[in-house]
Amino acid sequence: MVGWHHQNDGHEFDMDPDGSEQDPETKEQYASVYVGREEDIKRSERITAVVHDREVVIFYHKGEFHAMDIRCYHSGGPLHLGEIEEFDGRACIVCPWHKYKITLETGEGLYQSIDPKDPSAKPMWCSKGIKQRIHTVTVDNGNIYVTLSNEPFKCDSDYYATGIFKVIPSSF
Numbered sequence: 001m002v003g004w005h006h007q008n009d010g011h012e013f014d015m016d017p018d019g020s021e022q023d024p025e026t027k028e029q030y031a032s033v034y035v036g037r038e039e040d041i042k043r044s045e046r047i048t049a050v051v052h053d054r055e056v057v058i059f060y061h062k063g064e065f066h067a068m069d070i071r072c073y074h075s076g077g078p079l080h081l082g083e084i085e086e087f088d089g090r091a092c093i094v095c096p097w098h099k100y101k102i103t104l105e106t107g108e109g110l111y112q113s114i115d116p117k118d119p120s121a122k123p124m125w126c127s128k129g130i131k132q133r134i135h136t137v138t139v140d141n142g143n144i145y146v147t148l149s150n151e152p153f154k155c156d157s158d159y160y161a162t163g164i165f166k167v168i169p170s171s172f
């Protein structure tokens, strides 16, 4: 009998020797998918693509490519229609619906906070943590590929990247 953990005459045969066995639902290895020519994306500065049934936006900003789920983690807003601005020195996409700010690099939600005991103090930029799933962009010979994140954590934007929300209507 062959199995993931097979015990036989005192010897254990472990098919997952490095202990990386995970729920296949959350640790699926995705093949990278071609999304366009490097020169075209540099020119347009953003494109949208469907990668393994997941809609993503790819931005080109200050010499770097960034890919993330297309719908905002807050309420599903179309991030490909937002503006890129810097907050606290970090490039963010600003959602066109309610102006949430999401870092291009890490998918963190940024917000400003003030000390209620000292209302005159300058508001500070803070992070809510990773809210938008970031995917990997690879440049190869003038072609751009996206590899979906398989990080097994629950990211808020997953909700709008699956099920009935997963394809954004072209009427946005």
Ligand code: FES
Pocket (backbone or CB within 6 Å): 072, 073, 074, 075, 076, 077, 095, 096, 097, 098, 099, 100
């Ligand atoms: S949907 Fe993006 S800020 Fe509300």
